Amino acid sequence: MRRGAMLDLVLSNKEGLVGNVKIRGSLGCSDHEMMEFKTLKAARRAHSKLTTLNFRRADFGLFRDLLGRVPWDKALEGRGAQESWLIFKDHLLKAQEQCIPTKRNSGKNARKPAWMNKELLDKVRHEKEAYKGGSKHR
Template structure:
């Protein structure tokens, strides 16, 4: 929870105008985090965020009036103990049952030289991550 100061991020579409905000979105995505606040917290912008790594862990999010001289709304929320039961919907990987030979074969079929040609490090990572997640399925 905190004030992240990225007013240009559209959390619904996961888009941003500024490079720094796009990097922040990528970081949130790369770490499998979910942002749960749905309303603006300061002058029409969603600056204050609650990030969680488990769906259903945070609930009853409410925005309240300002505290003292602050121009941000107060954020009230609950951490739900029942989230452990709700996590049964969350897919987790069982590495003991993984077919690493198939995984290696699927990734080995990709012509990496051609796929990554002319791309920078960040773009190459996103392409690789997409193929990795696809092979994981």
């Protein structure tokens, strides 16, 4: 509190995430004071749903065709690197939206990268087991 004025603003990325805000005394010799607050459980329980591109169901033929139809010489003529990149990126994202469907991952699958398939997971698991087994014998 500074001369009777309290800053009562706590920033978070979700509404209702923070509650029970209290002032908890001075911070050393400073005129600033510590604040205590609780993160509310109900707001944290929401499962995050990650949307990823589903490359297994992608139509790469159409993707190649859509990008091949763009008259790149005319589209990029007289443009700088930054502007050319933005034009290319715009065409690429539009083609991606049309040709590569998305899928929702939640729970356990949301924690691993999209490229991490069962075969790679098995190899990683095997390496971890071999490492653990090797460290026991030392």
